[in-house]
Amino acid sequence: MRVMMAAMAVLLCCGIGGGEAAAQPGQPDLGQEQVTFDSDGVTLHGAVYRPAGAGRHPGIVLIGGSGPGPRAEYNSEAVAFAQAGITTLVVDKRTAGYSTTHRDFSVLADDALAGVRLLRDRPDVDAGHVGLWGFSEGGWVATLAAARSATVGFVVTIGGSGLTPGSALALSVDPDVAAARRHFWEDRFERTSQLITRAIERGELPSDVDAQEPMETLAAPLYFRLLTCNRPLDNAFITRCINHTMALYGRADSTGRT
Template sequence: MESASPPDRPVGRGAKVRAAVHAATLAELVDNGYAALTVEAVAARAGVHKTTVYRRWKDRESLVVDALAGQAAADVPVPDTGSVEGDLRALARSLVAMVTGGSGPALLAAMFSGGAGLPEIAEARQQVFGDRLRRARPVVTRAVERGELPAGTDPGELLRTLAAPIYFRLLMTAEPVDAATADQAVRVALAAARAGALTCIHT
């Protein structure tokens, strides 16, 4: 019994440290932005020594990238309401909830502000959005199979069209986004898809 516990403790402690440092990194991004983020501040917020952080991450760029990658890997439930309109509404509203609450502002701060031009951050940004698109593709493919959308509708194009008005308000015009914003995005995306404007252009 006792011989099994020592190997388990470092694993659990390591996982807890990683989770705490990720949470602290995102919180620092929300409060202070990427430009002001330091490993020392992250360590203090996480309640660990800075050498603990440096043993796992060589610098703040690798720390932020890993925190973002962890967010990308987080489970994103794919709705299955039985209709494409219901599914897209659920997706759009969950997107609004994600980018306006919790760690959403931290993700946006890291991906589109101070460190946005760094190759590592650009790669993490592509990973986050690529992961979200892949997870949501079944919503569109099911709708095509049910005959709700034209054959050949491109899932990626439809999902980008759905998300675009939300991100435009957040990043360009700084307008508030809410459930009404999400529902309007659904109407626009569905109208474009049903008109055949979002079909695949590549073979």
């Protein structure tokens, strides 16, 4: 899902990166180099993915979501951006100051800005066009970092919360929300699975598609509406969600059949 969203952000489908950056057929070879840099007394390790071709390119620092976040989890996104002509830095998340029970977003924002400085100092990067990409929890980090420094040229957030961290935590443990979540996953998600299966059987989705990914794409807006809008999951809304999913993964729009 993150890979698809990264590709949409740069209007380019991505390949899979590992070792030397892998290019898709017809795509130019990309460069990759290992880097280390300091932030608040901690040495961070990362990789820079370089676009093919000479000249100065815009740059982007990828900030992962919650968890230990080794940079290998975001290699595919890094390749996608590099193939689009953007020099990309992806970093192993620090362990000092970040754990399951203690998360210092201020320190993570400092790490992100240190990454911005690393890219801006490179001769092959356009220092005036270096920004941040934050996934999920990384959306908080990216916006916090951008608010601290005018050197951040742009911010892209994928799945970032519109709530403060404290409010999001409170929502996650709210018993009413937990009950709604259980109801959704036990009922709506099962129905979503059946819709995807029937779409594959009717030829509206390729037979070799991984049903889990379109199922999650279809479920997300339904889940959001259920929890936040207090509005019914009417057939028209569900059909729009299905058609959106088909546009991303399938061969034809749904007819609304269930």
